[in-house]
Amino acid sequence: MAAGGGPVTGTVPRLSPTTVDVAHRPDTVRILHLGPGAFHRAHQAVFTEDAGGDWGICGVTQRSPAVVDQLRPQDCLFTVLERSHTATSCRVVGTIRDVLFARSEPERLRTRFTDPEVRIVSLTVTEKGYHPDSGVITQLVDGLAARRATSGAPVTVLSCDNLTGNGNVVRSRVLDACARLPHGDALAAWVADHVRFPSTMVDRIVPATTDADRAEVRAALGVADEAVVVGEPFRQWVIEDDFAAGRPAWEAVGAQLTTDVAPYEAVKLRMLNGTHSLLAYRGALAGYDTIAEAVADPALADEAVKLMEHDVLPTLTVPDDVDITAYRKQVLERFANPALRHRTTQVAMDGSQKLPLRLLGTIRDRLAAGAMPVRAVRAVAAWMVYVAVGADRHGRPLPLDDPLAERLRAAAGAADAPRVIVDGLLSVGEVFGEDLPDHAALRAALVESVAELLARVADVR
Ligand SMILES: NC(=O)c1ccc[n+]([C@@H]2O[C@H](COP(=O)([O-])OP(=O)(O)OC[C@H]3O[C@@H](n4cnc5c(N)ncnc54)[C@H](O)[C@@H]3O)[C@@H](O)[C@H]2O)c1
Numbered sequence: 001m002a003a004g005g006g007p008v009t010g011t012v013p014r015l016s017p018t019t020v021d022v023a024h025r026p027d028t029v030r031i032l033h034l035g036p037g038a039f040h041r042a043h044q045a046v047f048t049e050d051a052g053g054d055w056g057i058c059g060v061t062q063r064s065p066a067v068v069d070q071l072r073p074q075d076c077l078f079t080v081l082e083r084s085h086t087a088t089s090c091r092v093v094g095t096i097r098d099v100l101f102a103r104s105e106p107e108r109l110r111t112r113f114t115d116p117e118v119r120i121v122s123l124t125v126t127e128k129g130y131h132p133d134s135g136v137i138t139q140l141v142d143g144l145a146a147r148r149a150t151s152g153a154p155v156t157v158l159s160c161d162n163l164t165g166n167g168n169v170v171r172s173r174v175l176d177a178c179a180r181l182p183h184g185d186a187l188a189a190w191v192a193d194h195v196r197f198p199s200t201m202v203d204r205i206v207p208a209t210t211d212a213d214r215a216e217v218r219a220a221l222g223v224a225d226e227a228v229v230v231g232e233p234f235r236q237w238v239i240e241d242d243f244a245a246g247r248p249a250w251e252a253v254g255a256q257l258t259t260d261v262a263p264y265e266a267v268k269l270r271m272l273n274g275t276h277s278l279l280a281y282r283g284a285l286a287g288y289d290t291i292a293e294a295v296a297d298p299a300l301a302d303e304a305v306k307l308m309e310h311d312v313l314p315t316l317t318v319p320d321d322v323d324i325t326a327y328r329k330q331v332l333e334r335f336a337n338p339a340l341r342h343r344t345t346q347v348a349m350d351g352s353q354k355l356p357l358r359l360l361g362t363i364r365d366r367l368a369a370g371a372m373p374v375r376a377v378r379a380v381a382a383w384m385v386y387v388a389v390g391a392d393r394h395g396r397p398l399p400l401d402d403p404l405a406e407r408l409r410a411a412a413g414a415a416d417a418p419r420v421i422v423d424g425l426l427s428v429g430e431v432f433g434e435d436l437p438d439h440a441a442l443r444a445a446l447v448e449s450v451a452e453l454l455a456r457v458a459d460v461r
């Protein structure tokens with residue numbers, strides 16, 4: 001259905017099975033999804049609906065009941081507002097059949113975890129959600145323990161977050177948590193035998209939904225949908241084909257099943273996400289609200305191209321079926337989509353968690369090869385200035401939304417002294433490890449870039 005009809009005035013009914021036609025709704029919950037945020041709804045839920053079959057999803061919200069409150073009154077239906085450069089369309093998705101808030105509904109959560117019909121437990125809980133203290137790993141381990149104690153049915157844990165080796169990460173976090181439990185050995189042994197943890201590479205740009213997006217759906221469909229999500233037309237999913245108890249026919253609708261996700265993941269995290277972070281920090285400091293505005297600046301577009309070509313590309317083993325030149329061009333075209341309005345500050349959040357995955361691997365590999373990856377270094381310097389100054393070139397505040405925010409601010413010290421900023425932030429071991437602070441040439445390059453960026457921000461302020 002095309003969006004963009006005239007404004008709807010007066011009261012409109014809530015989105016529900018009686019107010020819109022939904023072609024197919026699965027009857028059985030077979031996927032338990034931890035973190036049904038915007039991305040899950042615009043990506044895995046859509047692939048799963050397209051694949052058909054009886055694969056309903058139960059979403060488990062993590063930090064607040066907000067998504068439960070949005071979805072429950074609409075029988076878990078929601079609209080995906082797909083925005084290309086030139087057109088917008090709406091699609092109502094019916095794959096989610098249930099939703100619950102983990103903290104207030106522990107019994108319902110346990111019932112889902114122990115249900116042998118549930119074959120997959122998937123996750124999109126952000127990079128920080130994998131920290132042992134986030135609560136997600138405990139939830140997963142408690143759920144797996146309950147499953148072992150009841151049906152004992154095999155299950156697949158499917159991470160769909162932007163992490164290197166996301167399957168391995170979640171497996172090792174689960175096994176580490178088992179090791180801390182009394183008699184955890186037996187649970188760990190059961191997990192090793194009954195639970196698979198395939199890695200995945202996921203890709204679709206899904207900015208946070210705004211009131212304007214909800215109003216557009218209301219105008220287009222004539223219903224009120226509180227759970228709208230927005231996405232670009234592009235979507236990609238590469239999945240390691242290692243499932244314990246079956247899966248939807250995702251390969252029939254464009255997902256790529258493979259034995260090794262790692263090279264696809266490296267291409268995506270370093271080319272796309274690394275460049276996204278560069279544009280986010282450099283763009284935000286320059287006063288651009290959105291990624292599209294940042295990439296429309298010729299100097300930043302040139303920096304983005306050179307980051308991908310000169311710094312990232314030499315570090316990659318490009319899979320045979322990826323045309324990397326076309327990929328690079330497509331990444332910039334996708335970022336240039338003006339209809340998405342993906343905010344630089346949204347992409348900038350959680351930098352302490354994202355930098356190691358998106359930019360520091362590239363820097364390490366190039367330094368090991370004896371080269372200085374200047375654009376990647378400038379991107380990291382831009383993050384440092386973003387943290388230290390907290391304002392753009394017009395003096396507008398830039399939020400530091402990061403689980404390490406307080407420590408980062410303290411480490412950055414004086415906001416106008418490049419060496420203090422670099423020394424302070426390089427000492428944050430969770431971000432830079434023990435090796436990078438010891439690299440004198442890298443430190444010098446960062447100080448130079450921070451000084452240059454600081455001068456630009458300070459000039460105008
Ligand atoms: N949005 C995108 O363009 C996109 C694209 C590819 C991959 N992803 C992946 O999906 C993740 C979520 O993106 P989104 O757009 O759905 O964001 P969102 O803010 O809409 O949803 C985030 C989800 O993660 C949960 N979460 C956040 N912090 C947590 C914590 N500390 N502990 C437990 N749960 C936590 C939230 O409860 C929520 O369910 C991203 O971090 C990324 O790994 C997103």
Ligand SMILES: O=P(O)(O)OC[C@@H](O)[C@@H](O)[C@H](O)[C@H](O)CO
Pocket residue numbers: 126127162202203204205206273276277346347349
């Ligand atoms: O979702 P985040 O916060 O992990 O990262 C922000 C963006 O870089 C990211 O979501 C991209 O849009 C996405 O990875 C594209 O597939």
